[in-house]
Ligand SMILES: O=C(O)C1=C[C@@H](OP(=O)(O)O)[C@@H](O)[C@H](O)C1
């Protein structure tokens with residue numbers, strides 16, 4: 103977000119149960135990858151269901167600036183329905199990216215910035231990258247360090263922050279790299295750099311993270327293998343310089359967005375909601391497992407495969423939730439869902455404990471702190487450590503209050519506290535909700551369509 107204006111928003115306690123069947127926008131992780139990999143394919147790809155959030159639009163703009171042709175087409179929708187949108191991408195082939203004429207602005211998006219850095223690192227070009235006030239605080243050394251081992255030069259602002267200049271390698275070399283942090287963005291950046299690198303690039307991940315890059319690369323014809331070591335680490339090997347085949351892709355709904363209406367339905371008495379067509383990749387479903395551990399009536403219907411990703415319809419019915427302990431090893435599969443899980447835990451019976459949260463401190467905000475501060479404003483007792491959090495649940499609605507929660511340009515903090523407002527005696531207010539458009543355009547209208555009241559705060 104570049105403008106300084108903010109738009110406070112408020113959600114009063116839901117007067118009645120939420121009801122309805124909805125779809126949420128396309129998965130953000132898959133959408134970034136669909137644009138980047140289609141731009142490197144040979145021929146024309148189409149993408150249906152692409153997330154048209156600001157983060158993904160930043161990736162589209164960057165790939166255009168690097169030479170890909172990307173168009174958005176609208177066709178007539180079903181009778182009376184919204185038009186059908188299809189994105190059409192003419193790729194330049196692996197190694198075919200050209201030097202951008204201007205600075206690449208990745209907005210609020212860590213995924214866009216880090217994955218793109220990987221792509222740039224193995225092309226002989228110079229590019230400068232920046233982002234908004236939130237992104238410019240986030241650590242980039244985690245990608246710059248392995249990419250420099252592959253031959254790129256990456257000059258960052260102090261402390262490894264954006265803006266950064268990437269001087270791509272003329273003769274990139276493959277590496278074998280063990281991830282020091284569980285991060286799909288770092289893994290993907292290295293694999294994307296490995297595409298234009300001769301030989302075999304290997305990433306070892308001690309803790310499994312989302313594998314959309316691996317799935318999509320394989321589907322486009324790259325040779326990519328995954329082996330599991332005795333200690334459980336995954337060894338991902340990519341043969342460099344493949345020819346990627348253009349494909350027609352369909353992006354399923356984003357589980358990280360579905361999380362908000364799902365939790366809203368669970369904590370608002372009398373609710374029943376269905377979220378159709380949600381990606382249920384095992385690297386992304388930790389929240390749903392955790393909610394079931396809490397006693398949630400949350401089921402999957404019509405489980406199916408869509409373009410190499412497991413997909414299903416989620417049905418959530420209001421439930422009396424009990425406290426849960428989330429073990430550290432589950433954290434990567436629900437890393438973006440802790441803010442909304444905290445909202446659920448605040449209404450549960452008993453004390454919940456979440457472990458393995460160190461990565462929350464380097465997201466769009468320090469989410470551990472932002473969640474703790476917001477819960478305290480809601481009248482909920484919370485304790486935190488460097489990488490853990492405990493929440494004393496209220497066994498029903500939380501007190502809530504009119505003082506706005508500080509969102510720090512973080513979409514998930516804004517959405518989580520608006521959802522908590524539905525189960526707060528005095529509602530909840532957030533200081534800004536514009537940045538929700540980075541990942542979940544239409545959030546407010548969709549929630550109101552289910553029966554919630556979310557409005558500008560006066
Ligand atoms: O690869 C991805 O698409 C993402 C990976 C995660 O980040 P990290 O890799 O930093 O854990 C996640 O938080 C982010 O929203 C999207």
Ligand SMILES: C=C(OP(=O)(O)O)C(=O)O
Nearest residue numbers: 210211212213214438465
């Ligand atoms: C952390 C997130 O995204 P990114 O890292 O792409 O900014 C998120 O969407 O919650």
